[in-house]
Amino acid sequence: MEVCYQLPVLPLDRPVPKHVLSRRGAISFSSSSSLFGAPDPRQLSQRRGAISYDSSDQTALYIRMLGDVRVRSQVGFEPERRSSHPYLCIDFRTLHTRPSSGSTSADSSPERRVHRLLSFQRYLHSSRLLRGIPQQIPLHILDEDYTGQARCMLEKVGTWNFDIFLFDRLTNGNSLITLTLHLLNQYGLVELFQLDMLKLWRFLVMVQEDYHSDNPYHNAVHAADVTQAMYCFMQEPILAKSLTSCDILLGLLAAATHDLDHPGVNQPFLIKTDHYLATLYRNNSVLENHHWKSAVGLLRETGLFSHLPAEDSLNMERELGSLILATDISRQNDYLCRFRRHLDQDNLCVSNASHRHFLLQMALKCADICNPCRPWELSKQWSEKVTDEFFQQGDIEKKHKLEVSPVCDREMNTVGNIQIGFMTYVVEPLFAEWTRFSDTRLSHTMMGHIRLNKASWGALLREQSSVAEGPSSPGTDPEDGAATGGSSSKEIPQGSRES
Numbered sequence: 422m423e424v425c426y427q428l429p430v431l432p433l434d435r436p437v438p439k440h441v442l443s444r445r446g447a448i449s450f451s452s453s454s455s456l457f458g459a460p461d462p463r464q465l466s467q468r469r470g471a472i473s474y475d476s477s478d479q480t481a482l483y484i485r486m487l488g489d490v491r492v493r494s495q496v497g498f499e500p501e502r503r504s505s506h507p508y509l510c511i512d513f514r515t516l517h518t519r520p521s522s523g524s525t526s527a528d529s530s531p532e533r534r535v536h537r538l539l540s541f542q543r544y545l546h547s548s549r550l551l552r553g554i555p556q557q558i559p560l561h562i563l564d565e566d567y568t569g570q571a572r573c574m575l576e577k578v579g580t581w582n583f584d585i586f587l588f589d590r591l592t593n594g595n596s597l598i599t600l601t602l603h604l605l606n607q608y609g610l611v612e613l614f615q616l617d618m619l620k621l622w623r624f625l626v627m628v629q630e631d632y633h634s635d636n637p638y639h640n641a642v643h644a645a646d647v648t649q650a651m652y653c654f655m656q657e658p659i660l661a662k663s664l665t666s667c668d669i670l671l672g673l674l675a676a677a678t679h680d681l682d683h684p685g686v687n688q689p690f691l692i693k694t695d696h697y698l699a700t701l702y703r704n705n706s707v708l709e710n711h712h713w714k715s716a717v718g719l720l721r722e723t724g725l726f727s728h729l730p731a732e733d734s735l736n737m738e739r740e741l742g743s744l745i746l747a748t749d750i751s752r753q754n755d756y757l758c759r760f761r762r763h764l765d766q767d768n769l770c771v772s773n774a775s776h777r778h779f780l781l782q783m784a785l786k787c788a789d790i791c792n793p794c795r796p797w798e799l800s801k802q803w804s805e806k807v808t809d810e811f812f813q814q815g816d817i818e819k820k821h822k823l824e825v826s827p828v829c830d831r832e833m834n835t836v837g838n839i840q841i842g843f844m845t846y847v848v849e850p851l852f853a854e855w856t857r858f859s860d861t862r863l864s865h866t867m868m869g870h871i872r873l874n875k876a877s878w879g880a881l882l883r884e885q886s887s888v889a890e891g892p893s894s895p896g897t898d899p900e901d902g903a904a905t906g907g908s909s910s911k912e913i914p915q916g917s918r919e920s
């Protein structure tokens with residue numbers, strides 16, 4: 422079997438700047454939670470108290486609809502209910518398995534113990550092998566033409582209209598590995614941090630494999646897309662001139678791993694089905710904690726940072742966690758208010774390590790939800806994929822007679838109305854502040870795409886409602902005002918950085 426693509430040649434002739442290596446010890450770490458330990462109860466109470474869920478606050482309301490569970494958690498944390506809960510039988514490891522996978526044998530307790538040592542994705546792979554089901558072989562092996570085209574695309578990796586779907590096809594489904602490795606090399610981080618190339622390779626392969634390819638949205642292509650966006654944001658002048666190599670390494674690794682082993686269902690689902698992860702993390706940033714701990718598991722398993730002093734390695738893991746935990750959408754208001762306060766007071770200081778870390782958190786949050794800021798052709802595909810995943814969850818909830826999550830009911834929602842709500846209450850407020858922070862052509866391009874994409878969804882909704890209700894019916898979408906003057910994809914300008 423041919424190898425699909427080659428390892429890039431490392432720039433071995435550059436010396437390791439001593440100041441970078443010595444700086445690592447000087448970085449301050451804000452995270453107080455212990456690795457692999459239970460969440461700090463003080464942290465829980467602080468965080469619960471920090472967010473207002475005033476029903477008049479549309480943004481908070483929408484975020485709560487999307488996935489916040491702390492309102493539910495006020496009912497009480499009752500681990501003893503696990504054994505008697507009627508929904509315990511639902512195991513999300515089986516959610517996206519194909520019919521050909523057959524039934525799982527996850528009931529025996531020794532086997533269950535083994536499962537928990539593995540990521541869910543690797544459990545599925547290993548269980549298929551144990552049952553004698555051969556691994557799926559890629560249908561096509563890439564030839565030089567594909568590799569060459571992928572390499573050409575990487576030359577424009579910093580452009581905002583970078584087509585990650587095409588890049589994923591050109592790399593035979595290896596976009597996350599190829600892109601991350603390219604960026605780490607481009608920054609010279611492999612030699613700077615003296616990373617062992619084989620360990621790095623193994624780490625990236627395992628990261629990519631631990632994303633669930635069966636998830637319509639939360640898969641390795643989403644992680645690659647977020648990594649590419651993170652790179653674009655870190656290249657913005659205000660950050661490019663101030664970020665250290667350590668910041669950049671953490672930013673890229675956090676983007677690549679931020680949804681690691683995502684099960685394709687949201688936190689409320691895990692809580693209402695009494696999933697053990699919800700118990701483990703006490704209903705608190707359940708998925709994000711799992712993504713972080715999964716990433717730390719792979720770092721330790723591959724020994725990627727094993728050559729660093731133990732303290733530095735632990736600090737890297739904590740910083741990684743702090744970045745990944747910031748992607749919890751239910752904490753959006755906390756971050757947005759803090760960001761707004763800093764901008765109002767004009768007191769963000771990029772020479773301050775904790776401020777730079779906060780800016781990395783904001784950059785990763787922006788990267789994670791930047792789909793509506795992309796050109797329509799890309800944005801529309803992401804919208805359909807995420808809605809597909811929501812609706813799959815809704816179907817499972819209906820099947821098991823669970824309460825259907827608000828945006829997961831395919832009979833009550835459309836791609837368009839979900840997107841318009843998401844853009845209005847979550848994406849626009851965040852990117853408006855980001856534009857205040859980084860007032861560049863890229864930021865204005867992104868804001869332009871949000872407006873035009875929202876208008877396009879509005880126009881599609883009006884079209885659908887006029888077809889459904891007859892030609893005399895006026896548009897009834899509450900966001901019509903925002904969507905006035907719907908556009909076609911042809912009207913959407915290309916971003917300023919792409920050329």
Ligand SMILES: [Zn+2]
Pocket residue numbers: 643647679680789
């Ligand atoms: Zn994500």
